[in-house]
Amino acid sequence: MPIDKAEICTLIPHAGLMCLLDSVLKWDDESIVCTSETHRDPANPLRRDGRLSALHAFEYGAQAAAVHGGLRARLAGVVAPPCYLAALRDAHLRVTRLDEIASRLEVRAQRLFGEGGNTIYDCRVSAGDVLLADGRITIMLRT
Numbered sequence: 001m002p003i004d005k006a007e008i009c010t011l012i013p014h015a016g017l018m019c020l021l022d023s024v025l026k027w028d029d030e031s032i033v034c035t036s037e038t039h040r041d042p043a044n045p046l047r048r049d050g051r052l053s054a055l056h057a058f059e060y061g062a063q064a065a066a067v068h069g070g071l072r073a074r075l076a077g078v079v080a081p082p083c084y085l086a087a088l089r090d091a092h093l094r095v096t097r098l099d100e101i102a103s104r105l106e107v108r109a110q111r112l113f114g115e116g117g118n119t120i121y122d123c124r125v126s127a128g129d130v131l132l133a134d135g136r137i138t139i140m141l142r143t
Helices: 005-011 054-074
Strands: 023-027 029-035 084-095 105-115 118-127 130-141
Touching: 005 023, 005 054, 023 054, 029 054, 054 084, 054 105, 054 118, 054 130, 105 130
Parallel strands: none
Antiparallel strands: 023 029, 029 105, 084 130, 105 118, 118 130
């Protein structure tokens, strides 16, 4: 069953317009698939001068990883600890801007290894069959 934005907001610290994901289509212990149309919203808080850089695709990926961590924690009967995006590696952008993409974004995060707040994810953001950005993110516990 898909998870909507209201439920996503209970799983991550991002509130209001900073919650960039609209839904979770599916997830399991290793991965998550989310969707978003917020890249076209003129009120998107990441826009500068009316434009949304493709670099922000990695924020979408990090939020998908955070939702995945929140869902895994909830399944274990706990609340996910506060974390932050610590590193971005092997990042590739295939477009310059996200706001010019007419299609809904699909945001995938695949947990490569780690538990709790210390994890590494492979993230991919696409529109239809077109890959827009991909990279590996490291999530660390806040101390």
